[in-house]
Amino acid sequence: MPLDAPTYTYKFLKSHTVGIVGCPFSGGQPRAGVDTGPLELIESGLVQDIEALGWKVDFAGADTLVSPLVADGPDPDIGKLKKPRLVSNVNKQVAERVYKHAGAGELTVTLGGDHSLAMGTVSGTFKAHPDAALIWIDAHADINTPLTTPSGNLHGCPVSFLMGLPGTSKEEIPEFGWIEPVLKANRLVYIGLRDIDEGERKILKENNIKSFTMHHVDRYGIGKVVDMALDHVGRDRPIHLSFDVDAFDPAVAPSTGTAVRGGLQWREGLCAVEMIAETGNLVSLDIMEINPSISSTDNDVKQTVDVGRALVRAALGETLL
Numbered sequence: 130m131p132l133d134a135p136t137y138t139y140k141f142l143k144s145h146t147v148g149i150v151g152c153p154f155s156g157g158q159p160r161a162g163v164d165t166g167p168l169e170l171i172e173s174g175l176v177q178d179i180e181a182l183g184w185k186v187d188f189a190g191a192d193t194l195v196s197p198l199v200a201d202g203p204d205p206d207i208g209k210l211k212k213p214r215l216v217s218n219v220n221k222q223v224a225e226r227v228y229k230h231a232g233a234g235e236l237t238v239t240l241g242g243d244h245s246l247a248m249g250t251v252s253g254t255f256k257a258h259p260d261a262a263l264i265w266i267d268a269h270a271d272i273n274t275p276l277t278t279p280s281g282n283l284h285g286c287p288v289s290f291l292m293g294l295p296g297t298s299k300e301e302i303p304e305f306g307w308i309e310p311v312l313k314a315n316r317l318v319y320i321g322l323r324d325i326d327e328g329e330r331k332i333l334k335e336n337n338i339k340s341f342t343m344h345h346v347d348r349y350g351i352g353k354v355v356d357m358a359l360d361h362v363g364r365d366r367p368i369h370l371s372f373d374v375d376a377f378d379p380a381v382a383p384s385t386g387t388a389v390r391g392g393l394q395w396r397e398g399l400c401a402v403e404m405i406a407e408t409g410n411l412v413s414l415d416i417m418e419i420n421p422s423i424s425s426t427d428n429d430v431k432q433t434v435d436v437g438r439a440l441v442r443a444a445l446g447e448t449l450l
Contacts, residue, residue, distance in 0.1 A: 158387075
């Protein structure tokens, strides 16, 4: 039965409205199919899910998904970075779309697409909410820089650009010069890490970035980990939650491009999002890296899309009772 209003009071919003930004983009990584994730979520009934929870939805329709999604001209590598101009161009559009919703006081939900899109989503959110914190739930830290990336795939680099780490400055890579270093280390926390590159491990330690790996989830339980994460970033800040579905164990979310064994279980992932929603501080949510082309059974895609829908509902106040 539809609710009359969202379960929680969302303290930093001006209205009970969800602004949906859909971005069918795969240019930050090499595997085709992740660009079809947003449309799968929409066609599965996501808008109806949101409305049933008492929210208004600001979404002009699937034909308004962010574009263009192809390079305007040649896009040679910059160092190791692949498709840098395309990734920059699309993310700039995403930042503008997210800011439009966030600046109007709406809760923004961005549907990816690969996780390079966080360059845009976080930029747009932090422009509207400069004091915000970023909670990043993912198997991967995605904090490689142009100097440390082993692959050159930009879905592994968004956090470094948002922090302005060495190798990402306007002088070094003017193609990404529009990205401001809005993110400070003390306003970033990771949950669920379990596949970290050597360069990233050094960056995390040198910048004293709070990181809860699956070891911490195993040791303390997801509830304690989320409490510690919220204590770290502060319980009076707006929160941007960026959730990569590969944070889940592949048995839970099989249709994703960089799956790693030993991830979050179904209830652990939902509990984390429920606890963040319960604070009333959530202002923006990313659901990233659903790739319907990666499946070994007919049920894999439906299962992974259902995970994405459940995460959105949890963020918007759905509870068990």
